Amino acid sequence: MNNYLIVAGIIFCxxxxxxxxxxxxxxxxxxxxxxxxxxxxxFVAVSNRLNLIxxxxxxxxxxxxxxxxxxxxxxxxxxxxxxxGTVDMDKANELKN
Amino acid sequence: MDFKTSITWLxxxxxxxxxxxxxxxxxxxxxxxxxxxxxxxxxxxILSVILFFIVAYSHGFTDTLYPWVHAGTLKVGVSAVIDxxxxxxxVMVTGVSTLVHIYSxxxxxxxxxxxxxxxFLNLFVFSMIMLVMSNNVLLLYVFWEAVGFCSYILIGFWxxxxxxxxxxxxxxxxxxxxxxxxxxxxxxxxxxxxxxNYEKIFAMVPxxxxxxxxxxxxxxxxxxxxxxxxxxxxVWLPDAMEGPxxxxxxxxxxxxxxxxxxxxxxxxxxxxxxxTASEVVLIVGTFTAFFAAFIALTQYDIKRIVAxxxxxxxGYMFMAVGIGSYTAGMFHLISHAIFKGLLFLTAGSVxxxxxxxxxLRKMGGLYSKMKTTAITFIVGGLALSGIxxxxxxxxxxxxxxxxxxxxxxxxxxxxxxxxxxTAFYIFRLIFLAFxxxxxxxxxxxxxxxxxxxxxxxxxxxxxxxTIGFLGIPPFNHSVFYNFLNVDFQNAxxxxxxxxxxxxxxLSSISVAAGLIGxxxxxxxxxxxxxDPEKIxxxxxxxxxLSYNKVYIxxxxxxxxxxxxxxxxxxxxxxxxxxxxxxxVNGIAGAFGSFSVKxxxxxxxxxxxxxxxxxxxxxxxxxxxxxx
Numbered sequence: 227m228n229n230y231l232i233v234a235g236i237i238f239c240x241x242x243x244x245x246x247x248x249x250x251x252x253x254x255x256x257x258x259x260x261x262x263x264x265x266x267x268x269f270v271a272v273s274n275r276l277n278l279i280x281x282x283x284x285x286x287x288x289x290x291x292x293x294x295x296x297x298x299x300x301x302x303x304x305x306x307x308x309x310x311g312t313v314d315m316d317k318a319n320e321l322k323n
Numbered sequence: 324m325d326f327k328t329s330i331t332w333l334x335x336x337x338x339x340x341x342x343x344x345x346x347x348x349x350x351x352x353x354x355x356x357x358x359x360x361x362x363x364x365x366x367x368x369i370l371s372v373i374l375f376f377i378v379a380y381s382h383g384f385t386d387t388l389y390p391w392v393h394a395g396t397l398k399v400g401v402s403a404v405i406d407x408x409x410x411x412x413x414v415m416v417t418g419v420s421t422l423v424h425i426y427s428x429x430x431x432x433x434x435x436x437x438x439x440x441x442x443f444l445n446l447f448v449f450s451m452i453m454l455v456m457s458n459n460v461l462l463l464y465v466f467w468e469a470v471g472f473c474s475y476i477l478i479g480f481w482x483x484x485x486x487x488x489x490x491x492x493x494x495x496x497x498x499x500x501x502x503x504x505x506x507x508x509x510x511x512x513x514x515x516x517x518x519x520n521y522e523k524i525f526a527m528v529p530x531x532x533x534x535x536x537x538x539x540x541x542x543x544x545x546x547x548x549x550x551x552x553x554x555x556x557x558v559w560l561p562d563a564m565e566g567p568x569x570x571x572x573x574x575x576x577x578x579x580x581x582x583x584x585x586x587x588x589x590x591x592x593x594x595x596x597x598x599t600a601s602e603v604v605l606i607v608g609t610f611t612a613f614f615a616a617f618i619a620l621t622q623y624d625i626k627r628i629v630a631x632x633x634x635x636x637x638g639y640m641f642m643a644v645g646i647g648s649y650t651a652g653m654f655h656l657i658s659h660a661i662f663k664g665l666l667f668l669t670a671g672s673v674x675x676x677x678x679x680x681x682x683l684r685k686m687g688g689l690y691s692k693m694k695t696t697a698i699t700f701i702v703g704g705l706a707l708s709g710i711x712x713x714x715x716x717x718x719x720x721x722x723x724x725x726x727x728x729x730x731x732x733x734x735x736x737x738x739x740x741x742x743x744x745t746a747f748y749i750f751r752l753i754f755l756a757f758x759x760x761x762x763x764x765x766x767x768x769x770x771x772x773x774x775x776x777x778x779x780x781x782x783x784x785x786x787x788x789t790i791g792f793l794g795i796p797p798f799n800h801s802v803f804y805n806f807l808n809v810d811f812q813n814a815x816x817x818x819x820x821x822x823x824x825x826x827x828x829l830s831s832i833s834v835a836a837g838l839i840g841x842x843x844x845x846x847x848x849x850x851x852x853x854d855p856e857k858i859x860x861x862x863x864x865x866x867x868l869s870y871n872k873v874y875i876x877x878x879x880x881x882x883x884x885x886x887x888x889x890x891x892x893x894x895x896x897x898x899x900x901x902x903x904x905x906x907v908n909g910i911a912g913a914f915g916s917f918s919v920k921x922x923x924x925x926x927x928x929x930x931x932x933x934x935x936x937x938x939x940x941x942x943x944x945x946x947x948x949x950x
Contacts, residue, residue, distance in 0.1 A: 246933055319927025 230271035238264035251303050251313040255296075262292050327377050328386040331403055334370050334413065335452045337363040341445035349438025357428035360441040364424050364448055368417035375410040379806070383407060385458050385522075392461070399519055404458035408653070408810045412455040412585055415657050416578050419664050420448045422779040423573040426668055429775035430569050430675060440480060440567070447473035451578050455585065459519040460509050463586070467505065470579045471498050471550065477574060478566040487565040494559040501549015501556050508542030515539070525592040525813060533597060540593050540600030544607075547583030551637045554611040558875055560634055564626040568671030571626060576633050576667050577660035584640040584656050588649045588811075595814035601645050608641025609734045614873070616744040620751075621869040623683045625673065628752050629666050632707065635741060636663065639722050642734060647818045648725040649811045650804050655722055658714035658790050662706035665783035666749075669700040672772040672780065673756060677763065683752065688761030693771045697757040699784040704753050706787045708746035708837040714787050716834065717794030717801070724798050724829045730821040739836050746840025754848040797826040 237260055244257025266285045273281020303313060310317050341363040345356040352359065383406030392399040403409075424444065431440050450469035457463045472495075479491025513519060515535050516527045528536060547553070552560035563575050574580070587594055587604065594601050612635045619631035636659050643652030674681060676693050690697040706713035709720060719742065727735040763769060771777070793803040846852040859866050868874070 242937070246930065246937060249930070315929050318929060322925060322927030 227271060227275045231268060234264045234267040234271065237261075237267065249315045251306065251315050254315060255299055255303065259292065259296070262288060327374065327384065327405075330370050330374050330377070331386060331405055331456070332388055334367045334374070334417070335449050335456070337367045338445040338449035338452065342442050342449060344442075345438045345445065346442035349442060352438060354432075354437065356438040356441050357424070357431070360445055361421060361424040361428065363445065364417060364421045367448070367452070368414070368421045371410065371413040371417045374405065375414050378405060378407060378410045383409075383810075396517065397519070399459055399461050401462065402458045403456035404521060405456065406810050407807050408585075408588060409455050411653065411657065411807065413452060415660050416448065416451050416455060419577040419660055419783075420444075420451075420573060422783055423569045423577075423664065423668070426572075426671075426776050426779040427567070427569040429773045430671055431567060436480065440477075443473055443476050443480075444570070444573070447477065447574060447579075451582075454582060458521050460512060460521070460524070461519050463589075464506065464509055467546070467550065467582065467586075468502065470574070470582060471495065471502070474498075474563070474574050474579055477570040478563045480566050480570065484565070490559075490562040490565040494563050497556050497559040498549045501546045503545075504542045505546025505549075508539050508546065511535070511539050511542065521589070528592050528596050529815075531596075536593060537597040537599045540590070540597045541603060543586065543590060543593070544600060544604055547586055547641075548607065549583075550586075551580050551583030551641070552634050553583070553607050553637065553641060554614055555875070557611060557615065557634045558879065561627050561630045561872070564624070564630050568626065568667055568674060571630070572664045572667030572671065575630065576663040580633060580637060581640070581656045581660060584637065584644060584652055587641075587644045588653055591644075591647075591649050591811055591814045594644070595647055595817055598817050601647065601817065603645075604641050605645030605731065605734060608638045608643075608645050609737050610638070611635065612638025612642065612741045613737050613744075614638075616741045616748065617869055618872050619748040620744060621866060622748075624681045625670050625683060625686075625752055625756065626667070626681055628683075628748060629663070629670055632666075632745065632749065633659075633663055635745065636707070636719075638741075639719060639738065642726060642738065643722040646726060646729050646731060646734075647814060647816065648722065648729075649814065650807045651718070651721040651725050651798070653807055654794060654803050655718035658706070658718040658787075661783060661790055662703045662713070662715055662787040665699060665780065665787050666703040666707065668776070668780050668783060669696050669703060672696040672776055673700075675772050675776065676769050678767060680763075680767075683755045685762055685764065686756040687759045687763065688757070689763075689769065690757040692769045695771060695777045695780065697753075699777075699780045700757065701753055702784040702787055704749040706791075707749050708841060709742055709833055710746075710837050710841075711830075711834060712788070712791060714789070714791030714794075716830070717791035717797065720826070720830045720833050721794060721798040721801075721804075723833055724824070724826055725820075727829055728820045728822045728824055729818045731818075739833055742833050743836040743840040746837040747844050750841045750844035751848060754844055759848055797830065 241257045241260030241264060244260065245254050248254055248257065266288055269281040269285050269288075273279070273284075306318065307313050341360050345352060345360060349356055383404070385402060385404045387400040387402035390398065390400045424441070427440065427444065431437055434440065447470060450466045450473055454463060454466035454470060457466060475491045475495040478494050479488040481487045482491075509519075512524065515531060516524050518524060518527075549556045560575060560580065564571055566575075594604065615631045615634035615638060619628050619635065622628045622631065636655070640652045640655050640659070643649070643655060672693070673686070673689065673696060676689070676696065677686065680686070702713065706715040709715045711717075723735060723738045723742070726738060794801045798804070847855050847858070871877075
């Protein structure tokens with residue numbers, strides 16, 4: 227049980243660092259997915275340990291939402307690329323000041 | 324509701340309906356609104372006459388239309404007191420109103436505010452009827468203010484004219500001074516009696532401490548001074564002549580300005596229990612009567628002469644109610660309403676014939692050109708001068724006889740001198756305007772007014788001649804006296820008669836005073852025995868004093884208006900602009916400059932936002948762990 231959670235924590239930190247440090251939007255997005263899945267891992271681990279079905283149900287929900295969100299996010303990234311010719315996150319600064 | 328109460332409430336209903344109809348849909352009625360408005364008021368008049376006979380042959384009553392204010396023990400209803408005093412006022416108000424409405428159709432013809440005019444005139448009649456009928460102080464106060472508002476709006480009827488809108492404001496503001504006292508008096512009355520109903524108040528008055536009664540009476544009198552244009556608040560009435568002349572006839576001669584006298588007559592119990600307050604009323608009335616007549620002597624504006632004459636005659640009425648002769652005061656109120664209304668209507672007719680000319684120096688010889696106007700004016704003038712058998716003789720002499728017989732000799736002497744001056748100034752006006760050689764602009768086409776104006780004048784003149792016969796036999800046994808005095812039985816007789824001077828002795832003195840006044844005017848302006856200009860130079864300071872209206876306007880300007888302007892200027896330029904605006908703008912500015920700095924955080928770097936969020940989450944989590 228503890229091992230599962232430690233792995234989940236490590237994956238989550240990798241994802242978080244990826245989001246914070248990379249500038250390529252696609253990689254940032256991938257790191258986000260990593261964070262989702264770390265959370266999912268935590269859910270199933272705990273729900274298996276406590277013999278509860280709700281954790282599993284929740285994971286299914288997260289996956290569905292993540293899939294929908296992936297479609298939207300990739301659409302935004304494509305639109306962003308068409309607009310700017312790049313997927314560098316720092317170019318998205320129109321709301322500055 | 325039985326017959327008499329339904330009649331009672333129908334009387335104010337018609338003018339109220341008229342106000343809404345001409346006010347909201349005036350443009351669809353066009354010229355008809357004048358005829359319809361006159362018809363509406365005419366119906367009210369007929370109903371008032373019916374009510375008059377009901378009350379005269381049975382007895383008065385009170386009726387509540389609906390309860391209005393219910394708060395704890397305080398219960399105020401929209402209710403009417405119909406007794407002899409109020410029916411007389413109702414008949415007078417609606418009667419004069421009807422004639423003035425009809426006259427206005429001719430006078431206001433082609434005015435672009437024709438329907439607006441009749442709308443407000445109807446509103447005024449409604450308010451005045453309610454003022455007369457109300458049986459509690461709250462309702463009285465509401466309609467006391469309502470008539471003041473109508474007066475304001477009708478004085479400033481031609482609002483494009485600066486002087487007219489200024490005069491309206493002046494009337495309103497000067498009335499505020501008096502009404503402040505009036506309102507305070509009502510508060511005090513409520514505090515000491517815990518009720519607003521007339522009957523309950525009057526039942527309590529005899530048991531109240533004299534000081535309280537005096538203070539209340541004086542405060543209420545302050546309201547009357549404002550509304551009835553007594554010294555020192557008389558300044559608004561002459562300026563009120565900026566309004567249309569029929570308005571002057573109706574509001575500023577016959578009805579609204581007499582509300583003060585009516586109010587004292589209504590509160591006779593209260594006033595009769597305070598010797599001091601009544602004495603103040605007498606002094607103010609006597610002084611105003613003399614003072615206004617003195618100013619009227621030298622004016623050249625015909626409407627202003629008649630206006631000052633109104634102030635002076637109102638002074639007589641206050642003299643009467645100040646010595647407890649409420650019936651005499653009311654009689655003069657009624658007869659004055661008719662002959663002064665007549666004088667205003669005829670003055671309006673002169674104005675109409677001369678295309679708006681008001682200056683006596685540009686008139687003369689009008690008799691041959693406008694005979695009806697001239698004759699009706701002379702009837703009014705004779706009534707005002709108190710020459711028998713015109714109505715003014717019976718009513719004014721009833722007052723003066725009472726003043727003498729109750730032992731107020733000084734007031735009596737002043738009253739007689741005023742009577743002489745009154746006759747002089749009104750006949751000076753008549754001689755200068757209608758007789759003597761013409762000084763009218765040659766290009767002016769002088770014409771008699773149309774029938775729709777002259778017929779009301781003739782009717783008024785008829786009543787100015789005959790209404791006085793109600794005063795037979797003179798004075799304290801007359802028809803009118805016996806009819807009305809029933810209502811004043813509860814008054815304390817604080818000034819019993821000390822003399823039994825028969826009426827014919829006293830009357831002959833005042834008639835002589837009147838005739839002397841007329842004769843002096845005749846000598847000066849017709850026979851030219853003495854040149855008026857010469858007298859002017861001999862009595863230069865006195866003349867200047869009278870001509871400049873005793874400088875009252877200038878004194879008020881200097882003592883009150885100027886310091887207030889300086890003070891308000893200070894409030895505006897220092898308190899408002901510097902302190903209040905400064906504080907508001909300062910706070911706004913502080914937020915502005917803070918925002919400029921805070922904006923820097925929004926740097927457009929998604930990384931830094933994320934970092935900030937992460938640090939924040941980390942901080943929150945850390946806080947939960949160590950707690």
